[in-house]
Amino acid sequence: MTTGGIQVEQPAARGVRRRTVLASGLAAAFLVGDTSTDGPRPDPSRLAAGAPRNAAHTDVLFIGAHPDDETMNLATFGQWREELGLSTSIITITRGEGGGNAVGPEEGPQLGLIREAEEREANAVMGIENIYYLDKPDFWYTLSAPLTARIWDAQDTLARVVRLVRSVTPDTIVVMDPRPFNQHGGHQFSARLGIEAFRLAGDPLAFPDQLVLEGLQPWRPRRLLAQNYGFDAVLGPAAAEARRIDPGSGLPVIGVWSGVRSREHGATWAQVARDATRLYVTQGFAAKPARVPTDSGQIGSEWFTVLAEDGRYLEAPVRRQPGLKPLYAEFAGWADRLGLPWLANGAQPDYPANPRTVIPVVGRAPVLDGTERPGEYPGPELPLAVWQGDDRCTATAKVSRHGDDLYVLVKVNDKRKGAVLAADDVKRHWRTDSVEIAIDPRGDSDNTSTTLKTGILPYTAAGGPAAERDADNRQGAANGIQVASVVTEPYRGYTVEARIPLGDLPAPVDPARFAMNIMVYNSDTDDKTGQTRLAWSPYGSAQADPYVWGTATLENYHPSGTRQPTAPVIPGTAARSADSPASLAQAKRLNVPIAGGPTRR
Structure with a gap:
């Protein structure tokens, strides 16, 4: 089913008839009512005069x-x-x-x-x-x-x-x-x-x-x-x-x-x-x-x-916002x-001013191994600030581009591991230690259905990292996205590295308006609950509000070919x-x- 340009995955209709109604929200406001603030007051006589009381x-x-x-x-x-x-x-x-x-x-x-x-x-x-x-x-x-x-x-x-x-x-x-x-x-x-x-x-x-x-x-x-x-x-x-x-x-x-x-x-x-x-x-x-x-x-x-x-x-006085x-x-x-x-x-x-950065181009693709090597990430280090919770961990990120691939490196200093999840249990990655990368390719999204968001677990029960796309244009498997990680022993944190093909984004890239946010979720417990969240742009619902995300100009990038934006596919079951x-x-x-x-x- 497609509604409003969005493909909704849903089961067959169950025979519920649709009803008609006058255009919603078009009637004028009712008159000002009593402004008393006592609790609700049952009125048995009103029930008797209208609909009868029933079970x-x-x-x-x-x-x-x-x-x-x-x-x-x-x-x-x-x-x-x-x-x-x-x-x-x-x-x-x-x-x-x-x-x-x-x-x-x-x-x-x-x-x-x-x-x-x-x-x-x-x-x-x-x-x-x-x-x-x-x-x-x-x-x-x-x-x-x-x-x-x-x-x-x-x-x-x-x-x-x-x-x-x-x-x-x-x-x-x-x-x-x-x-x-x-x-x-x-x-x-x-x-x-x-x-x-x-x-x-x-x-x-x-x-x-x-x-x-x-x-x-x-x-x-x-x-x-x-x-x-x-x-x-x-x-x-x-x-x-x-x-x-x-x-x-x-x-x-x-x-x-x-x-x-x-x-x-x-x-x-x-x-x-x-x-x-x-x-x-x-x-x-x-x-x-x-x-x-x-x-x-x-x-x-x-x-x-x-x-x-x-x-x-x-009623109350109206204060219009321009x-x-x-x-x-x-x-x-x-x-x-x-x-x-x-x-x-x-x-x-x-809204505070959106952070800005320039993503440099590199002549040789970074080696995807969870380690920063000389020349792989020559751009500025992006500090990730506390967005929710306390200062249980600290983190920074770096970004670079080679050809049509974006590379992101996130370093996290932490004191205790969170819950270790199965490699196929990445959905809702914020339950434990994880990294999230959110990208709005044209910088004009009003919600995340026209963006790419990937959650990355630095460690799983299988030992290595795992990634999945979440709450975005194609929620589910992170096809095309490659990840690597290094987890310190004894545990003092981890590094996550990701390669994201720009061709996997839901729309052609605008190099001057490319927007993104990079987030870290931290849990110091085994009960799948988080304590701390960090973000490059830490305001409001930083993971879900594209208006907050920072602008990341892509240095010397000229997208190859032309393609149309892809309509979101949203679970409907x-x-x-x-x-x-x-x-x-x-x-x-x-x-x-x-x-x-x-x-x-």
Whole structure:
């Protein structure tokens, strides 16, 4: 299947009919609503006047992209249930089959079903029973909501979310942060879907077949909240009582303190949430400290931006940003069309100047052996700075070109080896010591689907290095890329050397705008979790944001021949609810079809 110029690898369609809807995001904004910041308030009379309470009804509905996206709010959901009697249900759009696995070799749909089991077990701790999966593919880590929308089939996914909102009749919807910078495109787009569904579920003209053919009723939730990560450093019991404003959107922010003690569990909700979070073992969360602080002054809150009250979007002053890069301009356009332009306030950060270098040409090809020989890398040494974590290791890189081949040499000083992986287990290389090389051949990419990215393990269980392409134009085998490494004994670090044919890049090279980033991932444990990340250009999501990458002019390079850019091939296989006994049993118990599919009258 090809969508938007992107080839999507996916199984045959499963007979789900597509529904119609008015153009998404074109309606005007609702009036300003009540700005009170108390917790969600159930309204039984409203249910009696609208849709009847049913087995699937929930007071709060969280909408996320992957299993574990709700972990930021587990303490809140548990506390709301115990203190206010509010039930919570979850929509998880994918099963995270594109993520890493810290405990086994499973990938793809098999991993997705394992992650579903983890999510159900963790949420059961909080009394959350119902989780609805939409069977969309988790293809890889991207910062692009537009790319995610194309792979998920935005209109189909929106129809499923609206259908579920009408089926479970929530008073409150909680979404992730829709803003673009430095977060997963799946997170962004799941939030957009929730924000649009908040309005569309109550519109009788939106997806009318759900009403006429399926017997559902329009339903308008009262409150819309979005996760807010900007106040995590504000600690103590009094923090959540203060009136706060989100510095980006200008909307009110509420907090729920996690230091309240649960009567049921005999511990703070922060501790209960940590216990639940550690059940996500495939994601390495079991490595989190088992105990949280007991000093109330060291316990934080979970924060939410209030997007709507009493069924109406809240308003805030609009602050337009000039000179938006395409990804941010697209987000601002979406917010404008939806009637929420303030969501784009300050969405594009003040990017630092991109680093620059010149890649010299060498008359003789470097010997690919993990050793720097005289004359092989005459260009400048590129320092790799801490991008995330601490200073557990240091690294530098050098780059040169011979003919149509790029050579990269990365030297890493380290104190302890990370987990030793199998040679065919390179996917999600950031779980242990590794190098990543990212290249944008024309310097104009808005996401990594038009780039080449390769992850390289300096050592494996087979002894030597291994490489694979990840989250790029042709994820999978690193055909054509050759790697070598030298690992010191006793261990003090390693050197990785790679040869990358310029003809393997997804587009012809522009020698003056050629962009790249070189990164090092470091782990000092055997549990497949990382502690430190370094990068030549260390800002934001340095591995996934081509806007950050440095310019590397190719000295005296004149590309031979002409060729067209290659369309991305993106994995489209997802775990299916039809293969999940838990999802099938839930559908039978609630009479809500699996995967947000059509309801049969």
